[in-house]
Amino acid sequence: MTSKEPQRFDYRVSAKIRGAYPGAHVGQMVGAGQLFKRHAPLIASPDPRRIDLRVSALDPFEQFNVRVFQQTSQLTVYLVADLSASMGFQGVNDKQQALVDCLLSIAASVWRSGDRFGFVGCSDSVEQRYLVTPSANSQGRVRQLADNLLTSSLQGGAEGLMQARRYLPSQPALVFLLSDFYLSMTSIERLLQSLNHHFVVPLVLWDKQEYQQLPDWGSMRLRDLESGKQRTLLLRPALKRKIIDAFRQRHRQLQRIFRAFGCEPLFLQDGYRAEQLSQYFLRQSA
Numbered sequence: 001m002t003s004k005e006p007q008r009f010d011y012r013v014s015a016k017i018r019g020a021y022p023g024a025h026v027g028q029m030v031g032a033g034q035l036f037k038r039h040a041p042l043i044a045s046p047d048p049r050r051i052d053l054r055v056s057a058l059d060p061f062e063q064f065n066v067r068v069f070q071q072t073s074q075l076t077v078y079l080v081a082d083l084s085a086s087m088g089f090q091g092v093n094d095k096q097q098a099l100v101d102c103l104l105s106i107a108a109s110v111w112r113s114g115d116r117f118g119f120v121g122c123s124d125s126v127e128q129r130y131l132v133t134p135s136a137n138s139q140g141r142v143r144q145l146a147d148n149l150l151t152s153s154l155q156g157g158a159e160g161l162m163q164a165r166r167y168l169p170s171q172p173a174l175v176f177l178l179s180d181f182y183l184s185m186t187s188i189e190r191l192l193q194s195l196n197h198h199f200v201v202p203l204v205l206w207d208k209q210e211y212q213q214l215p216d217w218g219s220m221r222l223r224d225l226e227s228g229k230q231r232t233l234l235l236r237p238a239l240k241r242k243i244i245d246a247f248r249q250r251h252r253q254l255q256r257i258f259r260a261f262g263c264e265p266l267f268l269q270d271g272y273r274a275e276q277l278s279q280y281f282l283r284q285s286a
Contacts, residue, residue, distance in 0.1 A: 006104035007274030008112055011281045013075065013174055013199045037070045075174055076118065076134050077110045079103055080164045082179030083121045083130070088154040089180075091209025093271035096154065098205055099178065100146045101272040106176055107142045109274070119145065120167045122160030131167065158183055165194040178203040181254055188254075192261040201280070202258050202265040205272075210247075 039055055042048070042064040050066040059065055081087075081099060089095045103119065110117040114136065121130035130149070132141055158179060168175065175198045181188060192200070251267065258265045266280050 006108040007101070008105065008109045009274040009278040009281070011077075011109065011113070011174070011277065012285060037068050039065045040068045042066050074136075075113075075115045076169055076171070077106065077115050077174045077176070078118045078120060078134070078168060079106050079176045079178060080120045080122065080161065080168075082158045082161060082181075083123045083127060083149075083152075083154050084158040085123075085155050086158075086180055086182055087205070089207055089210065091207035093207055095180070095205055095207060096150065098268065098272040100150045102176075102178055102203065102268075103142065103149070104146050105272065105274045105277075107139075111137060111139070117142070118167075120164045121149070122158060122164055123154070124156040125160040126163050126167060127160070134169070159187075161191050162187070162194065168195075168198065172198050174199045174201070176201045176203055178205060180205050185253060185257060188257055192257070192263075196261060200261070200263045202254075202263055204254060204265050204267045206247075206267065206269045208269055 039052060042051065045066050045068050047066055050068070052065050052067050055065045056063065079102070081103070083099075087095050087099060107117045107119075116134040116136050117132070117138070118134035119130065119132035119142070121127040130145060132138060132145060135141075161177075161179065161183075175195055177191075177195070177200055179202075181202070181204055183191070254265055264280075264284065266276060268276065
């Protein structure tokens, strides 16, 4: 059971939100807010409480002018998560536990900000049993989902990520995309194209034992968690360096492809910690 208090973080998006409901983010609509937008004639914005007497006195057409403010809007936030077999890897950290920690942390942070949270879990296809529709308060549903995910045996591949866009809103949303991204670069490019009108934050979940903490010598029996295929590998220093170099190259490739689509990836290699996301958004807003 997931009993510990979720970690929270602060987040913002760089663009103005088109949401009609008031919230904590800079919006495109005018309404209740603190950010001055423009002056307008009283007849166009009939709110006598916002009359600007100085501007009205200087108006050559002798009209009353009111201050118009930019409304802060509510944002819809989704976690789209890879639930393939490779996300069940247990090494230095438990990827499945990190996934659940991330789910609870994002949901708690979203509700604290007054936004709406939704979840889409994907393996070979979108897992209907794990769908959570956007809501400003679905704590019981998300807690139950976290418990189910923690005890489930993750299976299959991650091709369901390509279908996730069907479950996302037409309006731009903030989408946390959590996966180890052991997909082909072509598949990742297709995935990003399908999400290109959303604000995407790629969360790359790796574990150091997958490549850094291999022994220098000895035989190791490896099993592909998604295909089930097994092979025996005779490790030696040169092969270990080759594996590490391959992961470093993969790291650079992922950075290039995500940046080409205007999003910066966050690599999680020591489990999940909310402060990493707080620092991520601080860097993006700098």
